[in-house]
Amino acid sequence: MDDKNASQHPNYVQVFLTFARNSLVRDMMFRTNFIIEAISSLSWALMNVGFYWIVFEHTPSIGADTGWGKYEFFIFMATTWIINSIVQAFFMPNSEEFSEMIRTGGLDFVLLKPIDTQFLVSLRKVHWSSLSNFLLGMGLLVLSINELQDRPTAPWKLTPSIVGLYAVYCACGVAILYSLMTCLASTSVWLGRNQTLYDFWFYITNFSRYPMEIYRRGWGIVLWVVFTFIVPVLLVVNVPARILAQPLADNTSWRWPLAMFTIFAAIISVLISRWVFQRSLLAYRSASS
């Protein structure tokens, strides 16, 4: 490589597209495996629909006067899938590999590359089959919205601003989850191994899968405060889903303050994850001899 090329900034978009293409080529080499993985995650998701279908046979909504009826909640669930599938497709496999690279010393080779290390570590592989749940989520969204257009109180209306805001807040949700994951993965520099931390990830994000109203009672308030303001996983799905599903015809007083706070939380989360990541690189000692 000559000096001229080395001093140039790499084209991040092109690098990412190359990663995405390579991953797709690799996935297509094992096509049956790819299909099985897609079917597996789809069937898991469909089983969840089954569960809530049964729940809504017994109750009109989740929480009295919360507005989370069957199809509003299906929008919530679809949003969970959409956000989680993006995280699982783009960041999860890389995050797992990052811990492994720290343990084995493979990170040396990444540090040597003339490109931002966090970018390289975070986006090297794309797990395409995870995006099957993205499509399923989209399907469920369309189906639920179609049902909500006939909602007796405040029928659902499509406006460009709703669609735009939904996309923005889904992106915020992805950013918050990505940051949390990066922070957890970075800790393997200090801990050596972090299997339990991955369990921790699943248990924490588990809180984000339900409307936040259910926690706002009894000692759930503590959970609500912690998972809204300290580790903001409750914002991830709740805010975009609320914007799209409009439970209670969307007239709650805390809607906009919460939406503003979500933007703030997403930016702060990314900055913190960047800081933690760089601290972890400083603490990294190669494992090779």
Add this chain to the structure above:
Amino acid sequence: MIAWTVRTLPQRASTWWTIYRIALEERMAYRGDFALGTLMRFLPIVTQIFLWWAIFDAAAAATGKSHLAGYSFHDMVAYYLLSMLGRAFSSMPGLASTVARQIREGEIKKYLVQPIDMIGFMLLARMAHKSAYYAIACGPFALVFYLCGDYFPAWPTVEVGLAFLLSLVFAFLLGFFLDLCIGLIGFWFLEVSSLLFIYMLLNFFLSGHMFPLDLLPVGWRGAVDYLPFRYLAYFPAAIYLGKVPSSQLWQELGVEALWLVGMIFIARYLYARGVRRYSGYGG
């Protein structure tokens, strides 16, 4: 042809004891991680409590009913905790995949050349693993059950208590042989991971781990009752909560025992047929 020496019962018992002890010690090596992991496994219960609290509230506000399919909110929380206890007995992490891997990689031939029965060996090892698990998990379990004590109904009668304990032991054995059979299919397919995934999925849904089976619509409920999965999580919890009428209690346990005997036969049959099919090369 291998010459099998006839061994007396004390000799066999001594072999069993050795297998059990080795597996136990192996498991106790990581007890700290274990205890923490067990405690964390209760975290989803927290969200379940709030979810069902909200569901019961909404149902009560709409229909005035405080029970869903015969469950009060407290019953529901107690059900989830008890079904976790049932799963602690019936779930067999890694069993089917280990069996399939041993078949695929030829490790299984150690059972063919040594005077050890594979199924017996695996059962003993699993009993040791479970013992180690209970020795450590009883702390977190006791803590969580104590904290959630208010959700539980009064202590059951001695008869129900005995049936409950027996259903847990049966759940362990039935879970073991069901998983084993999936693993033994590896003699024919080599790669069983996708089959295993489907099995796990069905198991999660139909065992009552995800929700009490009483919530299912009537037609479905009837079908699920004819499957063995319900004994793995739903049945012990239902016994404890008094959902199984005492007139049917022992009859139902008898049906479970029949399932168990059936699965043992199937596992033995699959193993015998599989070994005949199996061919190993190299050292």
